[in-house]
Amino acid sequence: MPPRRSHKKSRAGCRRCKARKIKCDEVHPRCGNCVKHGVACDFEHPEVLADLQAAAAAAQTPSTPATTVNFGSPIVPSAGSLSIASAPLTRSLPAPPMSSTTAPGHRLLELKLMHHYTVLTCKTFTFTAPVTEDIWKITVPNLAFSGSQHLADSILAVAALHLRSINPNDKEIVRASHAYMAASLEEYSATLNQGINHTNAEALFLTAALIAFQSTATRVFMKDEGLSIGTSSLTSPKPRSHHQAQAGCYAIPFTWFHSFQGVKAITAASWQYLRVSPVVTQVINSQAALQLDFRTGPETFFGHLLEGLEEELASPHPTGLDARVPLTSRPLPPRDSPETISATRQAYQHAVAVLNWAHKIPHKGAPLAFPATVSKRFIELLEERRPRALAILACFFALLKSLDGVWWLQGMARREVLGVVSLFNSDFFGPDAYRKWWPHLEWAMRIALYEHTPHHAGGGRGDGTAEGQGTGQMPIPPEIWGSDWFAEERALAEQGREQGDYFGHIELLSQMSSAVNSIPTVPEYAAMMAGARGMR
Template sequence: MPPRRSHKKSRAGCKRCKARKIKCDEVHPRCGNCVKHGVACDFEHPEVIADLQAAQAAAQTPSTPAETVNFGSPIVPPSGAAAAGVAQLCRSLPAPNISQTTAPGHRLLELRLMHQYTAMTCKTFTFTAPVTEEIWKITVPNLAFSGSQHLADSILAVAALHLRSITPNDKELVRASHAYMAASLAEYSAALTKGINHTNAESLFLTSALIAFQSTATRVFMKDEGFSIGAGQNANGDPKQPAQQPGCYAIPFSWFHSFQGVKAITAASWQYLRASPVVTQVINSQAVLQLDFRTGPETFFGHLLEGLEDELATMSREPAPEMPSGGLPNPIPPSEQQNRKAASPELISATRQAYQHSIAVLNWAHKIPHKGAPLAFPATVSKRFIELLEERRPRALAILASFFALLKSLDGIWWLQGMARREVLGVVSLFNSDFFGPDAYRKWWPHLEWAMRIALYDHDGRGPIPAEVWGSDWYAEEAALAEGQEHGNYFGHIELLSQMGSAVQSIPSVPEYAAMMAGYQR
């Protein structure tokens, strides 16, 4: 029997391999075991060592009582570019008992974020409804302290984003905003899976609102995105023509998913929320929807419906495109075309209603944009309208450009600053690209001109844009709407929908934030 080969025992392995008592290959910047399991390695991010040690210590001690909350999940930096790794890592680390295992630096960070939230950030949610400031400043943190981990992490995530807008090069804040957002989404999703009841309906509603703020604010920090059609296909699905290259403007669908999520949570838990004085006050602080469904040119955005019936007639002769995950249309297999044609009357009707409703919301928001009315657009448009955006329908994109232009009225708010200019220019760039062909820009420019003019207007967000530029006098329109209001408050609208049985019956899954978070500026 040959003698055993000598070997040198190493103590230079990564912390995870040591904790698991397995051999580490000591490859930098990430060892093979960490790569295999898709988790962070302290070779790549030495600053996570303290958190890993804390997590290990927590795993060896009794878990935190269910009735108490660790205010904020452990801070861990993202692993690689994929934010899914962030979420996975946040879920994999046990939350330590804050009084025993959390490092002093971590506690100071959370104190800094909590101070930022109560002193500054909460006020930026209530710029149109100061009456709710005490709710966001005092009541919401108290609910988090009482045991709502997803609400606690959402508070810290939004505060970290706000501070990042002030000091964008602070790497600690970058890591904090990543980690707390991933943790809040994971906890929120888990809570929804367990079900909504009278004990968690309030906190789930408030968390959904904070997630909507997060999804909006993160757009400020994202690098320019791109979307590609897929290997070997062009916009028409022809494999013989070159595919569109990445680098084109990407629609921020996370906006719509998150704001629609607030609507879905409200509808699904209304039997509990209607008895909550906190939620009632938040809902009633919103501007009341007063929609005018006239489709003629007498309304400000009525021109966006020109030629709609001709477009619908064309759609009735063609099956609707099937949407892949990348968001660009693929051809429908012949076996499915007959089924699509059979459903076309319903699809045509839903398309018409989606366009008409979206225009009605734009017309209402255009009159009182300073009251935060434009933010109702992503929350109230129909699912069919979002599908039309996913199909890259020119009319839907022209409507989207007008919505983003309305945000110019809110340019003084940190989480909306510069949004109108960036997004309008991005949408219009699609019309001037090869995707729609050479005639699209010329055909749709009359419907895009107002949005471009507003997006490029030099406005600091303080006071109204002149009526001759905007197209209406904000305060005169506000007075007229208040005088003619006949439908009570926003609470009454939801109550009516609930009684009619029109409320959403199921909660959509939490939006996929991986691509969004991967685009953050580091």
Template sequence: MPPRRSHKKSRTGCRRCKSRKIKCDEVHPRCGNCVKHGVACDFEHPEALAELQAAAAESPSTPATTVNFGSPSSHAARPAPVTPGVSHAAAAAPLCRPPPAPTFSQTTPPSQRLLELRLMHHYTAMTCKTFTFTAPVTEDIWKITVPNLAFSGSQHLADAILAVAALHLRSMAPDDKELVRASHAYMAASLAEYSAALTKGIDHTNAESLFLTSALIAFQSTATRVFMKDEVMVDGENDIDTNTGRQRHHGSGVYAIPFSWFHSFQGVKAITAASWQYLRASSVVTRVINSQAVLQLDFTAGPETFFGHLLEGLDEELAAMGGNDDTSAAASTNPLGGAAAPVPSAECQQRKPAAAEVINATRQAYQHAVAVLNWAHKIPHKGAPLAFPATVSRRFIELLEERRPRALAILACFFALLKSMDSIWWLQGMARREVLGVVSLFNSDFFGPDAYRTWWPHLEWAMRIALYEHPGLETGEPIPPEVWGADWYAEERVLAEGQERHGGYVRHIELLSQMASNTVQSTPSVPEFVPVTGTQS
């Protein structure tokens, strides 16, 4: 074994090296070790010795090597020590010049931190205002309260804020790939955290943030549609041609119904219902809810209502749904409401009369959807059309999934109502593209050659509004009453009087909550997130 090398113990090294039990090179004015680690050296700053002694006195059992003098948090957590011979100014002064850089997580690159700052700034400066165009009184909630709730520990709310801000910026710079990735990544993260929170359960600590996150998810789901191609393929879907009974495949260019709209807005309704016992005590949520126009639905059916024509022939359609189960071709029903179409005998043998519950649910679904359209048509500038995807019944969504012509005609009229909000970035151009998409299903072989002729009288208004253009739309001016079919502001006064008599939207939810008090609420589902790639911009 070789002999040990001689070692000359340093007795004049700096105190920091001594406390760390390492050799000091005794270089002045700062030793090499202190320079290497970016910390104060008592050769250059004698007051550093006082801080070392004070730290050791406060926690004598803690090794001196654990004290991080380069971390801003260590100074914030402990006041500067005051020792004899050292002034307050000297004790509070930086211990080295220039001050050391803050310690950030090595997993978060500087570019991402800058992006998040950019997104949050854009949200508070611009994006939040686009949620309050119908209720400016809630701007301070979306601008100040919502970010503060996110900062208090709600990760899903924070990610939802960043996702929507990224999407808003993307609408201004559609070719910015960084914003494309950010909008996808933050929304996917928000949905994951949101889903995890729902799985754990809703209580008074998270009901508020879950409600607000669900609202932002609905905004994001709506705005994402702006970046999709005008024609979308219905992937791998086959159905039965109602005229020939043959299977057919939908190829490229077939319009896809935006079911994500309904799922996300229905999610807001489900969250509200499931957590109302907590939300009713939240001044934030009740202000947001009361800022919405109260549903005042008239279920009168017939030509006296603006969209009453959409219910024409409903009785015959419902009667045919449950009228027969024989094997004759004449007993089958064309979903267009026209002549009966031949159906293979095997299918006839499997057909059963529709249950009375299904028929009643179908009738109520159509009547309720048309009543919402009639109400929203009177005050569209108040954001009333957006109540449609949130309030229609599950049965109506099923009818859309079945691609029932009546349900699609109602859908076209809903999208036409969005023309009144064409100046809003996340709704801009929505009426035109969606109405044309729905009508294309009638004007193709999707339903057969008679569909367009049969349903055109019910689609004419939607097409006329969707294609209507005038410069005032960009600034939010109302469409002339003779074109729209109603005077927005005259109708608004009538509805406002009714709202004063019946209370605000919170009162409306209270009544619904009482009606459903004996019903067990299920956990709200999380809408499926389908990222929109940059190539679809």
């Protein structure tokens, strides 16, 4: 057994960490553990710790009136143990004067974040729809100030994440991004549990959108330490062993789909209120109209992704089984039911139709509609690691190359496409999978590896100069991309909106979900944030 590494012991940690018997990072004015758990730190407020035991006892007494006070913490704590070590200071304490409840440093941080949001961050939401800039810059903050704590916290979280992209080594900003989003998620969940109504529907929709944005953008800061593709060309790297595949394989960013599906669910569940909201209708109307072509032949650009689908569905067993189980020892699964086969066919056809539409107008932000519009069955197919679903996923990520200048999408196409392709180079599907699926992956690889210089949107110096306010788009030559963006845009405009738009799509979703009483759950953000904390 190797000897334990020596470490320096310190008695200078905060008393809360000492009581919990965990290591304190001794960061002032609030240590990292107190920020993480949403409790006050005696570094910041040494005078309040003496009241902690009394506060905990009072909170356990039903007859004690509860007055919520926040001692400079951006976190709204969850109900839990009321031990001295973990009792939140937001319970049952008499409200002191404002000057003593919020540290000056914390107030300055929030001012800094809100200023950054209104000057720069909000512009990065509207690079494809400038008409909504005033909504995100003025209307959304005012709605938050009117009493929506979850919306206010999500604004601060997104602003902190944007600042982190500019100053990645600023630990205070990193912690603020995590803490404010955790606070927003908790309050958001509590509001959902109370029910959606005409007074909170707008704020819930906007918060869900910001949560989805944060879930997506955080991927930029994550590391797949085990992912070693080792290729910069359109040739296949050598297949890795199963041990290597298990130890360090690419992880599909399901948070993209869960969070955007959450926005879709919230929208459908509250559509009776949102459809008459001038704020929400303007945001929705600013998006490119969905004009889906469900032809399955080779005449569509991504029609090749459906080749062999009927033969696959007719086979006794599906392909692309659980990659965590060795190929030689996987039990054969039961044959899919007719209902499942039909749902699978529709999921693939719909996903490819969305790709074909987005491929025509990527500069309008169309690729970003993919995670929200695909069906739940398609997400299940991704979870099952079906090769066809993975090939479709690779093409989706390749479409993001057109938005490579947007700060939260920079490098995303290259990283994710190479990651997806690496799954075909393991023993996930056997030695012939890469050879079989390469014709369907070649375009995605070519686009992912294409070198160009996009105009930046909200990146660069972040100081409001031209570098920080560009469009985020750079047309890729038609001979590389496979079509002329602007010619396709004109053609779609001539066709009009007869094939459907987002309003019609949402109306249908609302009707389909009208009989469902369950409220959408908070996106699976905790696991993502746990991974992102490794970037500190």
